[in-house]
Amino acid sequence: MRDLFEKIYRDKGPLGKWASQAEGYFVFPKLEGQISNRMKFQGKDVITWSINDYLGLANHPEVRKVDAEAANDFGSAYPMGARMMSGHTSLHEQLQNELSEFVNKEAAYLLNFGYQGIMSTIDALVGKDDIIVYDVDSHACIIDGVRLHMGKRFTYKHNDIESLEKNLERATKMAEHTGGGILVISEGVFGMRGEQGKLKEIAALKEKFNFRFLVDDAHGFGTLGKTGSGAGEEQGVQDEIDVYFATFAKSMASTGAFIAADKEIIDFLKYNLRSQMFAKSLQMQLVKGALKRLDMIRTMPELKENLWKIVTALQSGLRERGFDLGTTQSCVTPVYLKGSIPEAMALVKDLRENYGIFCSIVVYPVIPKGLILLRLIPTSMHTLEDVDETLKAFSVIRERLEKGVYKRLSASVAAAMGE
Ligand SMILES: Cc1ncc(COP(=O)(O)O)c(C=O)c1O
Numbered sequence: 001m002r003d004l005f006e007k008i009y010r011d012k013g014p015l016g017k018w019a020s021q022a023e024g025y026f027v028f029p030k031l032e033g034q035i036s037n038r039m040k041f042q043g044k045d046v047i048t049w050s051i052n053d054y055l056g057l058a059n060h061p062e063v064r065k066v067d068a069e070a071a072n073d074f075g076s077a078y079p080m081g082a083r084m085m086s087g088h089t090s091l092h093e094q095l096q097n098e099l100s101e102f103v104n105k106e107a108a109y110l111l112n113f114g115y116q117g118i119m120s121t122i123d124a125l126v127g128k129d130d131i132i133v134y135d136v137d138s139h140a141c142i143i144d145g146v147r148l149h150m151g152k153r154f155t156y157k158h159n160d161i162e163s164l165e166k167n168l169e170r171a172t173k174m175a176e177h178t179g180g181g182i183l184v185i186s187e188g189v190f191g192m193r194g195e196q197g198k199l200k201e202i203a204a205l206k207e208k209f210n211f212r213f214l215v216d217d218a219h220g221f222g223t224l225g226k227t228g229s230g231a232g233e234e235q236g237v238q239d240e241i242d243v244y245f246a247t248f249a250k251s252m253a254s255t256g257a258f259i260a261a262d263k264e265i266i267d268f269l270k271y272n273l274r275s276q277m278f279a280k281s282l283q284m285q286l287v288k289g290a291l292k293r294l295d296m297i298r299t300m301p302e303l304k305e306n307l308w309k310i311v312t313a314l315q316s317g318l319r320e321r322g323f324d325l326g327t328t329q330s331c332v333t334p335v336y337l338k339g340s341i342p343e344a345m346a347l348v349k350d351l352r353e354n355y356g357i358f359c360s361i362v363v364y365p366v367i368p369k370g371l372i373l374l375r376l377i378p379t380s381m382h383t384l385e386d387v388d389e390t391l392k393a394f395s396v397i398r399e400r401l402e403k404g405v406y407k408r409l410s411a412s413v414a415a416a417m418g419e
Contacts, residue, residue, distance in 0.1 A: 087281025188231030222251020
């Protein structure tokens with residue numbers, strides 16, 4: 001018999017194996033200072049394009065004031081216990097009511113974290129006879145939720161309605177046999193590439209197939225739709241979404257999440273969501289803070305307007321310079337370049353050290369080998385000067401990449417990594 005840890009000593013995993021070259025710089029970097037468009041990285045000022053604070057609420061003085069007052073009034077413990085037992089309050093209820101009204105659903109329920117919350121939602125919605133059909137590029141929290149499912153599941157090709165239809169045909173046949181139902185899952189906005197899920201086309205399939213539709217709108221909430229209530233509103237199909245999910249970790253600049261649906265479904269989830277039944281309730285500072293943030297999203301349209309001014313300037317500026325942004329239809333701004341992982345590391349180092357631009361870098365195995373994805377997240381706090389500086393820097397680094405500068409700079413790293 002082997003020692004359980006033997007495999008850990010041997011294999012650090014697909015990301016962990018880069019730790020010695022990457023930790024502290026490319027992964028686990030420490031961004032310091034107040035959350036804003038310009039922060040400090042290793043003592044240097046950088047324009048930060050890697051924070052999901054879409055509406056600039058994280059450090060807004062009114063938000064900070066409410067957060068501080070709530071901490072003062074309640075401390076960080078209140079309420080103690082799970083919602084069902086001793087962790088329920090009127091303010092939790094008020095926040096749920098305001099959220100459900102905002103996203104145009106009958107009811108809502110709070111989740112402590114989006115990740116566990118959506119896993120638990122999937123777990124509660126399906127039984128062993130039911131079938132899940134979900135987009136192959138789904139976020140890890142959806143994949144992990146599906147992993148909890150004891151019955152059948154099918155993936156469809158990313159945002160491919162023909163593939164979804166084929167899988168719905170298979171799922172329907174199977175459900176007729178098992179006597180179960182079908183849950184289709186998509187994201188409102190796919191966070192890596194920025195495409196919107198084809199919610200309208202998926203919803204239209206309800207005419208042909210019998211299924212319920214769950215949408216994870218982590219990136220759409222607050223950024224899309226006339227009122228900011230997300231991708232369902234943007235595509236005019238919010239009513240067709242049976243269970244709507246969003247996190248507080250992005251536009252709301254906080255921690256927590258919620259699901260919204262018909263009252264009868266939320267009433268069921270209240271009694272069956274294991275992540276909430278067996279965990280301490282969302283603490284009051286987060287609840288009061290979320291009420292304030294939601295109020296600002298509803299009453300300050302200028303936050304979303306400024307966000308989109310920056311998104312448009314950044315995306316059209318990059319496209320005019322010939323950069324490949326793939327198929328984004330949201331604020332998420334991916335820039336695809338060709339190169340190896342060591343080249344990507346040298347390029348990002350150049351961007352940070354010499355141009356003061358801090359963005360996230362995504363490489364294989366998250367995207368195909370030979371591609372580098374620089375992911376930029378515009379926010380309402382960014383300025384047109386930030387965009388201008390970034391565009392200039394991107395033109396220079398692309399030229400250097402094409403001339404092989406980063407290949408030369410990273411030759412020793414590449415050799416050490418066997419690339
Ligand atoms: C698409 C998507 N779903 C769910 C989550 C998880 O949300 P949370 O950070 O609240 O756990 C994230 C990341 O925040 C996400 O990007």
